[in-house]
Amino acid sequence: MKKTVISTLIALTTAVGAQAATFHKPDAEFINNAAMVGITQENWDSGRSAKVTMKNAYKFTHSVEMSKGDWTHDLGKAKGFDLDSASAMDVDGEHPLSVILRDRLNMESLVLLKNGELVDEYYWSGMHKDHTHLMMSVTKSFTMLTLQTLVDEGLVDMNAPITQYVPELKASPAFAKATVQQVADMRSGIKIEFTPGKIWDERMTNIQEWNGKNHYPELKSVLDFGKSLGKRTDVETGEAFDYQCANTEMLGMLITRVTGKSLAEVMEEKLWQRVGFENNAYLQSNSQGEGVGSGGLNATTRDAAIMMDVMVNGGKNRKGEQIVSKAFIDNLMNGNDEVKSAWKYDGFAQLLADAWYKDQIRVLNVGGHRFMTFVGIHGQVVVGEPSTGIVIATTGGQDEMQAVRTVAMTFMDVVPTLLDALK
Template structure:
């Protein structure tokens, strides 16, 4: 009888754990339907399909659902910001901001917060405040902030070698020479050889099963790919800012190693259940449950805006709980000589010189506004201005990745104009 009770107890515990981290398989019925319109697992993430797929991205891959917690932040009723009365500028002259954001910048949502309260929200292309949307590289910032909770607990030291936590990378010609901080700052010195027509090595996306079955079965984990990544020969480790998704995936592996839990579960426990999010989120993964920490988050625009609100509120949620350390937020805003120097050598410095990228988050100072930014490749963007408590979150579905025109129009014009309008209310 005692053995039976113990066996049942183990079964209940393992069942609960399995439920908390349930791995969902691709939605084959949805994939078959999408195929009738020419959208497949192989091409769902292309820019031409963005308007169709960004709200349904998780259906094309395996994914894990992250549950929100008991505390749900009340944003209140919108105080109102009429975009039709605010004018921006495009190459053809002044244009109402609602048209510019929706039609010229291909945005599907805009959420505006001030001191944690809702100023206004706009949704297009069938979205609502309950809709999830693929955040692409905004995910990187969430992975980094999850890591920072471990730093705060003394479980990870940013100045340590990454191999202290991932000994599997000891043989890597690049990662073996980098600290955790250099990896987090995209200063690891890795050399990624892009696959034809892509901005990444397709061995990485294959092991993540981002576009269907893995064509490199010898790669079982993203760590297997990390071991193979080469090293730059033109710059030493730590010298150059070079934006590569593989860096973030290694941070996700550190989180998994240190916590003993998959990245998705660690992020759920440390962020999703604590910030005050109103909805569950989904994070895409491979069939082994390795979450895509560099780009797989599917969340509501409101919740992503609320994550940035934590940073503009000194790392606290609006319930007064410290989510990430205040010192971490201060370090993002202050930067340092290493990240400034590394930024100056990267391509983004042409748009915004003398700025920086630190811990998977950008800091800008444009037209009198100093703000933090989570950035995704198809126009997903979250802005936080700590000095005014203002947050802007955009959900883009742009057909061209990192197009010079849309990036310049967004950062150099649209954001400063909106910040001015919110702060003038």
């Protein structure tokens, strides 16, 4: 009898484990091969290597594999779209979109959808439809959408102080005053002290083991970093949009506290098992399994497009299931006085004045189009226009993190050109 019970428990544990998020160590063989050409764990994220590393990022770090669900959104066969039928501008003049995307913007993939169906897809530089790619800060939007499922379930109040869910953040003068919504909008007022020679504080990436060993062993969790952050003195909490990854990481900690599960486990349960994705994905993490919610998602371009299709479809997947509430999307697209006013503090406000950042997603108004966009450095862009049902998704290997030229070409020209052509 006892043997039967034990056998049953083992079988159940094995079955559940097969569906659960799976932890992976860095790929030692891949890392050794990369080191032979000068690419190491310490420098893999350099823009100079982006064309190689962005397609293989999760192999350099610990990661958690998120399994797709049983149902898959069938995109259908491509209807066809000729990239050379439209053009865009670079500094030396007008060029076909194929040249602009592949050669000038260093894009590695393009997926176009309309009303949940595939219009066309293009792949360059070794990419293909089932190849994952590092999404960089597109990850932030996925983290927020994971959080929004908990809001819709009544487990999280966006207007509550974030310290209600993560009390350790009372140690931070900025987070201690911020609501969950202000953190989600990047309006927390945190003060980041940049590491000399960098535009970020290396302590956070060390804790995340983004570039190998953590050289700050006294910091055990990204929460330890969040607790240490001071407050900006030039603006009040909630006043200014200030794009800082630490905000997203604290949302990830909130998700963990509310559910008792890791970020990857909840993202798998709430998104990867339900949306209709075609492939498994990887969320990069540290050796403790603490996911990089601000930039560690490795997913296919088609799956990024499928996520945005949910957003243009009123929050429903194409099976008709509500993934996030329509009210959330409506509020995002309409914006409010707080986020519209906060936008002027961003450096790109001079380029794109009619825009806002809300809930880890940008909303831009360009050329008669209002669209939402998930954005990551080096060319990761996912655009959705609810009024037309159009989705545009790209992954890239740009050598600069976020250049004015590439941002302007992408959002002021390429995106509106494609939206005009596909409507």
